[in-house]
Amino acid sequence: MRMNTPRITPLDEGELPEEMRIRFGDGPVLNIFRTLARHPELAKRWMVFANHILGKSTFPARERELVILRMGWLCQAGYEWGQHVLIGRASGLTDEEIERIADGPEAEGWSDADRWLLRATDELRADAFLSDPTWQALAEIYSEQQLMDLIFTAGQYNLVSMVLNSVGVQPDAGLPELPRR
Numbered sequence: 001m002r003m004n005t006p007r008i009t010p011l012d013e014g015e016l017p018e019e020m021r022i023r024f025g026d027g028p029v030l031n032i033f034r035t036l037a038r039h040p041e042l043a044k045r046w047m048v049f050a051n052h053i054l055g056k057s058t059f060p061a062r063e064r065e066l067v068i069l070r071m072g073w074l075c076q077a078g079y080e081w082g083q084h085v086l087i088g089r090a091s092g093l094t095d096e097e098i099e100r101i102a103d104g105p106e107a108e109g110w111s112d113a114d115r116w117l118l119r120a121t122d123e124l125r126a127d128a129f130l131s132d133p134t135w136q137a138l139a140e141i142y143s144e145q146q147l148m149d150l151i152f153t154a155g156q157y158n159l160v161s162m163v164l165n166s167v168g169v170q171p172d173a174g175l176p177e178l179p180r181r
Helices: 018-024 031-036 040-056 061-074 078-090 095-101 112-127 132-139 144-167
Strands: none
Touching: 018 040, 031 040, 031 078, 031 144, 040 144, 061 078, 061 095, 061 112, 061 144, 078 095, 078 144, 112 132, 112 144, 132 144
């Protein structure tokens, strides 16, 4: 984690606006949502987009999590990394693959398709652009809608990582830590 204390303190669960309380039900509410609850109108609108990326995207879940974890590592977003290690495992990523994400697309053991996804994430983070070779390789595997969802996924998690890092959202209990390289 970049910060040991939050710059914006998350609301206590009892302080959550009713609309958010209804959305999250009776269980514990993650620190990211309790922090975003400080700006309910922003949170409400952002969650529509975030829900598309996580639940309605045309992009396969395993590949989505590969992109999200790579972006989280590139941004050194410990909170994002920890949450998505758990989601990635549930989506089919192995612990070995998750560990290797920090080593990037040139690490041994990636399939060609995974290597292109990792390269795409690196390119989008570095230059906000997919090179022709990367686009062409991915276009042989994914539909136009999936390619758009890939780009929006990378962008969403670059944005979320900026927010998490800058406001100092602290990890929820039990999350895996960001690997150091």
